[in-house]
Amino acid sequence: MTVRTRFAPSPTGYLHLGGLRTALYTYLFAKKNGGKFILRIEDTDQEREVPGAVELIYKSLREAGLAYDEGPDVGGDYGPYIQTQRRDTYLPYAMQLVESGAAYPCFCTKEELQARRDAATARGEQWKYDKHCLSIPKDEALRRMQSGEPFVIRQNIPLTGTASFDDALYGHVEAPCDTLDDNVLIKADGLPTYNFANVIDDHLMGITHVMRGTEYLSSAPKYNLLYEAFGWQPPVYIHLSPVMKDASRKLSKRYGDPSFEDLLAQGYVRDAIINFIALLGWSPGDEREFFTLQELVEAFDLKGLSKAPAIFNTEKLVWFNHEYITRMPFEDYLAMATPWFDRVLAGKGIDYRRLAELMHTRTEVFDRVPDMVRFLAELPAYGAELYTHKKMKTDSAVALRALELARPALAALENFSEEAVKDLLMTLATENGLKTGQMMWPVRTALSGQASTPGGATEIAYLLGREESLSRIDKGIEMLRG
């Protein structure tokens, strides 16, 4: 039996990180087992559908590198892969259940139900559909359906006994039937609910393993009742614990939590996100932590899945991102960093190649780059206290002396190269009884106006060029004299 898995998102917005992780695990499991990974769009709730969301899902999956073997935009033998395009396939199956008694038509309106529900909660009682329409004789019900009266079809859950299913991760899960409601299978608009569509489509599409969030864990026993009523073999279920923002909140856009697209836009690299997400709720069992997608495919094993929710920790993502950036070839880094340099340095004539060399190991997330290099475009306002640094053994007096020595020497320097500047400053320091830091700290401070910079005095002097460097040193001397 070839393994077939599916990722089945609803087109209600961007692909959030929990969804991305589900897609990733689903993909990994299929590929690990030489199977097929399928994309199915679950758009049966027309009201919640967000325009463009389907395209966004395609885009995100493509960017994540999770290529699906079958899906709406790639085709396949089990299509269509969008549920609204399959709308006619569901009712006959539902009628089959009505015939066997596992389901029944219901003519109660939403308003009536809401009123009864409200009344029940007002009395402090539990509301559950009372099988009111189950008592309607079948021929009468059929007549009313054919006459055009609005109806839904409900699952007829037994009043006694238990319903259960087996999960590859959570084991045997069972629930008392009397706590289960007669869910709607087919809505008044003719479309199926998730409760029905997932069963029909998973079966029709030959899905062998269903991986999805734990929000379906407690309703899975009901789905199994459906499989039994049809006489179908249920798939292997693997429910996945959620990705959390903190101990009690799920990751969600509503609270400003980033989507996959957001992270990419912020300057996180794709492979770092995937690597990090993979390890959020899954462990390879050994101490490896760097994985390419292909390595994940090889290492993936259901045994490593965690049953407890995992908190999305940005610190670690940042670390992964920094590692991936540091390890990427320099030319790739330069290409990726250039647009970020441009945001603040465009037209300034800065040597991007040299700047990129300095920034390569210092870049954690690309969106932090502009702030790190902005001082090259314009000298920030700073105070004289910056010249005092205990460890460097400098204070205003030492700094002034260092700058006054450096200024004419730099002005007279023949070739204003980084190496030449360095040699000059070093010898200038020793000749005048200054420690290296006592020369370098003041110069770097004057050039940058910052306590820390990517690169030291000599690198910055080179990037700035002679004219700008001298001008900034003059400002420093002026400040220290004043």
Place this chain on the structure above:
RNA sequence: GGCUCCAUGGUCAAGCGGUUAAGACGUCGCCCUCUCAAGGCGAAAUCAGGGGUUCGAUUCCCCUUGGAGCUACCA
């Protein structure tokens, strides 16, 4: 409220009856150093609580507590 599920440091986690309870991020020291990074070395920090079972529980069972999910003509 009912039902279902979960529980090892701040975070991700290994462990699957006997261990000095791995490792990583983060944090804090020290080294290196023209700042900051990077790099090297080191440190602190975890089995939610209570009962069992057992010669022996982080590990198995029960309860409590805490958290999550479901309880829609949403998925």
